[in-house]
Amino acid sequence: MKRKLVRFDEWLKQQLKDRSFRKAYEEEDIRARLALRIGELRRKKGMTQGQLARKLHASQQVVSSLETLRTNVTLRTLERVAAALDSRLVLDLR
Numbered sequence: 296m297k298r299k300l301v302r303f304d305e306w307l308k309q310q311l312k313d314r315s316f317r318k319a320y321e322e323e324d325i326r327a328r329l330a331l332r333i334g335e336l337r338r339k340k341g342m343t344q345g346q347l348a349r350k351l352h353a354s355q356q357v358v359s360s361l362e363t364l365r366t367n368v369t370l371r372t373l374e375r376v377a378a379a380l381d382s383r384l385v386l387d388l389r
Contacts, residue, residue, distance in 0.1 A: 350379035
């Protein structure tokens with residue numbers, strides 16, 4: 296039996312019609328964007344995970360967890376990460 300190939304964007308568009316799926320997707324989307332941004336800023340500053348960890352007084356594993364969504368990040372942690380990366384933390388409610 297041949298499987299019909301479905302493009303991810305088409306599949307996602309269909310799935311997002313489901314209210315509970317959309318809610319879960321949006322919650323993870325925010326976390327994923329934060330994780331990607333932390334890694335992006337770290338690399339832009341020419342820092343390794345270990346170097347950022349030392350500035351945070353944490354282990355390299357903590358930084359890895361932040362960058363790979365293996366931990367729930369607190370506002371205080373985001374403030375510390377922003378300071379360690381010489382960046383501003385900007386929050387917005389809409």
